[in-house]
Amino acid sequence: MASTADSTPAELTHDGPRLRVLIVDDHDVVHWGLRLMLGRQPWVRGCLHARSGEEAADLARRGSPHVALVDLFVGEESGPEICGRILEASPSTRVAFISGAGRISAAAARAAGARGFVPKDWPADRVATAVRALGAGRSVFPEATDAPAASLSPRERDVLELIATGATNAEIASSLHLSPHTVKEHASAVYRKLDVRNRAEAVQRAQRLGLVG
Amino acid sequence: MASTADSTPAELTHDGPRLRVLIVDDHDVVHWGLRLMLGRQPWVRGCLHARSGEEAADLARRGSPHVALVDLFVGEESGPEICGRILEASPSTRVAFISGAGRISAAAARAAGARGFVPKDWPADRVATAVRALGAGRSVFPEATDAPAASLSPRERDVLELIATGATNAEIASSLHLSPHTVKEHASAVYRKLDVRNRAEAVQRAQRLGLVG
DNA sequence: CCGTCCTCCCGCCGATCGGGGGGTGCGCCA
DNA sequence: TGGCGCACCCCCCGATCGGCGGGAGGACGG
Numbered sequence: 001m002a003s004t005a006d007s008t009p010a011e012l013t014h015d016g017p018r019l020r021v022l023i024v025d026d027h028d029v030v031h032w033g034l035r036l037m038l039g040r041q042p043w044v045r046g047c048l049h050a051r052s053g054e055e056a057a058d059l060a061r062r063g064s065p066h067v068a069l070v071d072l073f074v075g076e077e078s079g080p081e082i083c084g085r086i087l088e089a090s091p092s093t094r095v096a097f098i099s100g101a102g103r104i105s106a107a108a109a110r111a112a113g114a115r116g117f118v119p120k121d122w123p124a125d126r127v128a129t130a131v132r133a134l135g136a137g138r139s140v141f142p143e144a145t146d147a148p149a150a151s152l153s154p155r156e157r158d159v160l161e162l163i164a165t166g167a168t169n170a171e172i173a174s175s176l177h178l179s180p181h182t183v184k185e186h187a188s189a190v191y192r193k194l195d196v197r198n199r200a201e202a203v204q205r206a207q208r209l210g211l212v213g
Numbered sequence: 214m215a216s217t218a219d220s221t222p223a224e225l226t227h228d229g230p231r232l233r234v235l236i237v238d239d240h241d242v243v244h245w246g247l248r249l250m251l252g253r254q255p256w257v258r259g260c261l262h263a264r265s266g267e268e269a270a271d272l273a274r275r276g277s278p279h280v281a282l283v284d285l286f287v288g289e290e291s292g293p294e295i296c297g298r299i300l301e302a303s304p305s306t307r308v309a310f311i312s313g314a315g316r317i318s319a320a321a322a323r324a325a326g327a328r329g330f331v332p333k334d335w336p337a338d339r340v341a342t343a344v345r346a347l348g349a350g351r352s353v354f355p356e357a358t359d360a361p362a363a364s365l366s367p368r369e370r371d372v373l374e375l376i377a378t379g380a381t382n383a384e385i386a387s388s389l390h391l392s393p394h395t396v397k398e399h400a401s402a403v404y405r406k407l408d409v410r411n412r413a414e415a416v417q418r419a420q421r422l423g424l425v426g
Numbered sequence: 427c428c429g430t431c432c433t434c435c436c437g438c439c440g441a442t443c444g445g446g447g448g449g450t451g452c453g454c455c456a
Numbered sequence: 457t458g459g460c461g462c463a464c465c466c467c468c469c470g471a472t473c474g475g476c477g478g479g480a481g482g483a484c485g486g
Contacts (some may be wrong), residue, residue: 026334027313027333027334028246028250028334028335028336028337028340029243029246029247029333029340030242030243030246031246032245032246032247032249032250032334032337033242033243033244033245033246033247033249034242034245034246034247035249036245036249037241037242037244037245041474043286047226062245079471088217100240100313107423120240120242120243121239121240121241122241123241124241124245127241127242134460153425153462153463154462155462156462157465163413164414164416164417165413165414165417166409166410166411166413166414166415166417168411168441168442168443169442169443169444170441170442178463178464178465179464179465181464181465181466181467182464182465184443184444184445184464184465185463185464186463187443187444188444188445191444196379197379197444198379198412198443198444198472199410199411199412199413199443199444200376200377200378200379200380200413200415200416201377201378201379202379202413203377203413203414203416203417203420204377204378204379204416204425207416207417207420212417213465343472353473366431366432366433367432368432368433368434368463369432380475381471381472381473382474383471383472391434391435392434392435392436393431394434394435394436394437395433395434395435397473397474398433398434398435399433400473400474401474401475402432410474411442411473411474412473412474
C-alpha cells in the first residue's frame with residue numbers, strides 16, 4: 001500500500017528550495033482555493049495556473065514546477081493525458097491528481113506517471129501537507145483509493161464505459177468488435193469486482209469511483 | 214425561463230449596503246476559492262463560512278447574510294434541507310445552490326426556497342456577478358438548469374433512486390408497496406423524460422443531473 | 427365543468443440480462 | 457515447466473426488462 005500523507009505529519013524538514021506549484025484546473029473556484037491554501041505556506045514560492053493541457057505543458061516547460069496538481073477532468077482532456085504532457089515538458093515535476101467527485105485508482109495514477117491523489121474535500125492543512133510531501137519526493141495516496149477499481153482490466157473498463165451509456169451487450173459487442181458472449185463475461189467480471197448485481201448498480205458505483213465521466 | 218445573470222451585466226448599481234455572504238460547503242477548496250473570489254469585490258463586506266447545516270443556520274440567525282451559497286451536498290445533509298434551515302433562521306437571505314458535478318432543476322431549487330444556482334465551473338467574474346445579482350434581489354439560474362429533471366414526479370424519483378441501487382423492479386415494488394407493473398410504468402416514464410433507453414443510462418444521467426447521490 | 431396530470435392496477439410478448447457449463451491462445455513470472 | 461490472469465469464443469436457461477394494449481380514481485386549474 002502506498003505511503004500516506006499522514007505517515008509523516010507536519011514536521012517536514014525544509015528540504016532545500018521553496019516549492020513552485022502548478023495548478024491545472026478549469027474551475028476558478030478550485031484555482032483560487034488552492035492558491036489561497038498554498039500561497040500562505042512559507043515553503044511555497046509560487047503558484048502557476050493552467051486551464052488546459054496545452055497551457056499546463058507550456059508552463060511546466062518554462063517554469064519546471066516542483067509539484068503539479070492536476071484535475072482529473074479538465075474540459076475535454078483527461079488528467080492522465082495532461083500528466084503525461086507535463087512530465088514530457090518537465091520530467092522532474094511531481095504530479096498529483098486532484099478531484100472532487102471522481103476517484104482514480106492508485107495503480108492507474110501511477111501508470112500515468114503521477115505520484116499522488118488529493119481529494120478536493122481534504123481540509124486545507126491536509127492538502128498543504130500533501131503538497132509538501134510531494135515536493136519532498138514522497139507519494140501521497142489516501143487509503144482506499146485502490147480497492148475494487150484498480151482490479152478492473154482495460155477491457156473491463158471499456159465494457160463498463162459503454163454500459164454506462166445505456167448500450168446493450170450486443171451493441172457493445174459490435175462496438176468493440178467482440179462476441180456478445182465475451183461482452184457478457186467482461187460485464188460479469190465487472191459486477192464481481194465492483195461487488196454489484198447488475199448494470200444499473202455498476203454505473204452508480206463506477207461514477208462514484210470516477211471510473212466513468 | 215428564469216432570468217439569467219448575464220441579463221444584467223457588470224453595471225449593477227450599488228444598491229445600498231455592502232453584502233454579507235454566507236458560504237455553506239464542507240470542502241475547504243471551495244470555501245477558500247469563493248472567499249478569494251468575493252472578498253476582492255468592493256461591494257462585499259464579509260464572508261461567513263459554515264461546514265454543516267447546523268452551523269449555517271446558526272450563522273444565518275446571528276449574521277443575517279444577504280446572500281448564501283449552499284453546496285448541494287454538505288456531508289450527509291442535502292442542499293435544499295439546509296436552505297430551509299437558513300431561511301427559517303434568516304428569511305431575508307437570498308439562497309443559491311452551488312455545485313460541481315450535480316445539477317438541480319430550477320423548479321426544485323425554487324421549491325426549496327432558493328433564488329439561484331451557481332455551477333462551480335463558472336469563472337470568477339461570473340460567480341461574482343451572480344452573487345451581486347442575488348444581493349440585488351434577482352434570481353440567477355443558468356440556462357438548461359431546467360430541462361428533463363424538473364418534470365420527474367415524486368414517485369418517479371423514488372423509483373429512479375432505487376433503480377440506481379441496483380434493485381430489480383420486483384424489489385422496488387415491495388419496497389414501495391406497489392405492483393411490479395406499476396414500477397415498470399414509473400420506470401418507463403423516467404426513461405422517456407430523461408430521454409434514455411434503459412436503467413443503466415438512466416442512472417448515468419441521473420447522477421450527472423444530481424438527482425441521485 | 428372538462429382536460430390534464432399523477433398514481434395505481436391488469437395481461438401479453440419479444441428482447442435482454444446474468445449466470446452456468448465448456449473451450450482456446452497469449453504473456454508473465456516463478 | 458506449470459501456474460495464473462487476461463482475452464476471446466461456443467452452448468444453454470431462467471429471470472428480468474421494456475414496451476404494447478387496457479382501465480381506475482383523485483387533484484388541480486382553466
